[in-house]
Amino acid sequence: MTxxxxxxxxxVLIFLGITLIKQTVFFSLIENNEKNSRxxxxxxxxxxxxxxxxxxxxxxxxxxxxxxxxxxxMLVSALFSIQFxxxxx
Numbered sequence: 001m002t003x004x005x006x007x008x009x010x011x012v013l014i015f016l017g018i019t020l021i022k023q024t025v026f027f028s029l030i031e032n033n034e035k036n037s038r039x040x041x042x043x044x045x046x047x048x049x050x051x052x053x054x055x056x057x058x059x060x061x062x063x064x065x066x067x068x069x070x071x072x073x074m075l076v077s078a079l080f081s082i083q084f085x086x087x088x089x
Contacts, residue, residue: 002066006058013051013073020044030087039087043080050076 019025021044023037030036050073057066 002063003058003061006054006066009073010051010054010058013047013054017044017047017049017051020047026084030084036087039083043076046076 020040023040023044026040027036050069053069054073057069
């Protein structure tokens, strides 16, 4: 079950990373400038890396590493959400 969820998480993170790098959807919510473009590309790359790490963790299947990864992923997601909401003002 854990392996399935990690693979599902990897697919979602990679999809989100690609969507952030393409940036077409998000500029309807925030201003289209170089600073915001760099912000979206940076988090897109971070999500891509997290997706690859999630896929690699599915092969390791060590619960301590998986829990640490989930904590890091939630922290990155919270930081992105907070910074993105500040840019929407």
